[in-house]
Amino acid sequence: MSEVSVLKPKILIVGGGAGGLELATRLGNSLGKRQLAEITLIDQYRVHLWKPLLHEVVAGSLDTGMEALSYRAHSADNHYYFRMGSLIGLDKDAKKITLAPLLDHHGKQVLGERQLDYDYLVIAVGARSNDFGIEGVRDHCFTLDNAHEAEDFHLSFLNKFLQFSETGNETDAVHIAIVGAGATGVELSAELYNAVDRLEQFGVKKVHHSSLKVTLIEAAPRILPVLPESLSEKAQQTLTDLGVDIQTQVTVKKVAENQLSMVKNDQASTLNADFLVWAAGVQAPPFLSTLGLPTNRIHQIEITPTLTVKGEDAIFAIGDCAFLLNNPDGTLENPRPVPPTxxxxxxxxxxxxxxxxxxxxxxxxxxxxxxxxxxLVSLSRFQTLGSLIDSLFKKNLMVEGKLAHWAYASLYRQHQFTLHGFWKTLGLILANIIEKRLKPRLKLY
Ligand SMILES: Cc1cc2nc3c(=O)[nH]c(=O)nc-3n(C[C@H](O)[C@H](O)[C@H](O)COP(=O)(O)OP(=O)(O)OC[C@H]3O[C@@H](n4cnc5c(N)ncnc54)[C@H](O)[C@@H]3O)c2cc1C
Structure with a gap:
């Protein structure tokens, strides 16, 4: 891109996820391309991976190398700039943000603290798992907050089964306890059984379907509590058939190494497992509450329907880190929070x-x-189900099987389409199909 004029408005977008990266691409290809604004995307990482794929990264059904997008290369093709860094501070009066010193993987400083100025600032830093202040969660549970964590869990999972096949007893099982039976916990449970079936197909000694025992723990009376009851029942049936032990109305009180302390109907108990996974709700990054912007109890920034932060006219927030009460029909009665999706x-x-x-x-x-x-909820290759809302007739349509699978996949394809355009997305779909034929169905490294 050519050197920009100082008169062009500077738009800084912090966070290159589902919302921020799409915004940078759209603005780059409209305002940036016509030299009407200078668009800069900032992210703490070098590459973007669409978050709803993370449970597949854990199980090894998806290769991050294939799906990850390099911000630097993408920015060059789409008329925006990319800066790597992590937002830590905001000076609203001077219209400047502060990025933390950038450290390499040895902890050595690559860049010192930096300040960037803006005319318009968009905060799109997403959300992460919410430990609700429960002791031990951060120290002893895996979470699926980013690709690094998902890869880390994937390697630990492979190593555990390597150990099991060499030294385990055929009648034993690797036990994984997942706390939270929302979409992430439910999808991960099914994906893990898919991974174990693949290991068995690869002839890994002693490993078969029953070598995995997943316990899914939920505080609500049923799994997928925010989805219609009929869907929750169907998903429960599929998971139970796979071997998942579903425990509802159970509250986790404390976490220690390989152990959950829980309460059900005032009865305390403990559960031991080889891996503990925390997937029980989200919160925005806590530093957002230190920026001098209005935030709610889970650190989401409060915004207005124009997506500006309350009380500001040059700062916006979108995605999981934003809190907005909104009604699908635009009316003001009984508004509900826009969900973090x-x-x-x-x-x-x-x-x-x-x-x-x-x-x-x-x-x-x-x-x-x-x-x-x-x-929509995808239970790996075993089942996809969900409810689609017919906007014309305002009706809920229950879907499952191939139609549901197609609708589920289309959400990611829509994301790719926004980022790459029609032809490149088509190319990526074809490359995916070829890759699946040529490579093992499970990432084994
Ligand atoms: C396993 C899983 C499955 C899911 N499945 C679905 C699904 O099927 N359907 C659905 O609609 N939603 C699903 N979701 C939710 C969905 O992924 C999120 O709602 C969505 O990604 C939110 O987009 P976002 O842009 O707000 O944040 P994100 O996509 O999380 O992006 C935030 C970006 O900000 C960056 N960032 C964070 N902090 C900083 C900082 N301080 N400085 C600079 N950069 C920063 C991050 O690196 C990241 O790139 C799923 C989530 C998970 C974890």
Whole structure:
């Protein structure tokens, strides 16, 4: 890109996830390409991996090398700049943000603390698992907050089964306890059984389907508590058939190494497992509550329907880190929070791209209205199910099987389409199909 003029408005987007990366791409290809604004995306990592794929990374069904996108290369093709760094501070009066010193993997400093100025700032730093202050969660549980954590769990999983095949007893099992039976916990449970079936197909000694024992723990009376009951029942049946032990109305009180202390109906108990996974709810990064912006109890930034932060006119927030009460039909009665989903982050990016262009051109902005298209849950190759919302008739349509699988996959394809355009996405789909034929169905490294 050519050297930019100082008069162009500077738009800084912090966080290159489902929302931020889509926004940078849209703005780059509109304002950036026509030299109407200088767009800069900042992320703490060099590559982007779409978060809903993380449970597949854990199980090895997905190769991060194939799906990860390099911010640097993508920015060059899409008329925006990329800076690597981690947001730690904000000076609203001076319109500057502060990035933490950048350290390499040995902890050695690569870059010192930096300050970047902006005319418009977008915060899109996502969310992470919420430990609700429960002792031991951070020290003893795996979480699926980013690709590094998912890869780490994947390697530990492979090593455990290597150990099991060499030294284990055929009648034993590797035990994984997953806390939280929302979409992440449910999808991960099924994906792990898929991985073990593949290990058996590869002839790993002593390993078969029953070599894995997953316990899924949920505080609510049923799994997938925010989805319709009929879906939850079907998912429960599929998981039970796979061998998952589902325990509902159980509250985890404390976590120690390989052990959960739990309470059900006032009865205390403990559960021992080889791996503990925490997938029980999300919170925005706590540092957001130190920036001088209005935040809620889980550190999400409070925004208005124009996606501006309450009380600010040059700072915006989108995606999981933003809190907005909204009604799908645009009415103001009984509004509900926009859910922390890729679907919502994508819709917010779409509207904010239009609004930032409108702001720069002194045009009126459009209020954001969340459009719930439904929810889908993929139980690996065993089942996909969900409910799609027919926006014309305002009806919930229950779907499963091939149609549900297609609808589930289309959410990721839509993300790729926004990032790469039609032809490159088509190329990536074909490359995926070829790769699946040529390579093992499980990543074994
Ligand atoms: C296993 C799993 C399965 C899921 N499945 C689904 C699904 O099926 N459907 C669905 O709609 N949603 C799903 N979700 C939720 C979905 O992934 C999130 O809602 C979505 O990614 C939110 O987008 P975002 O842009 O707000 O944040 P993210 O996609 O999380 O991106 C945040 C970005 O900010 C960067 N960042 C964080 N802190 C800083 C900092 N201080 N400085 C600089 N950069 C920073 C991160 O590196 C990251 O790139 C799933 C989530 C998980 C974990």
């Amino acid at each position: 890729a679907q919502a982050a994508h819709q917010m990016a779409e509207v904010l791209a239009m609004n930032l262009a409108a702001k720069i051109n002194n045009q009126p902005v459009t209020p954001f209205v969340y459009n719930d298209h439904g929810s």
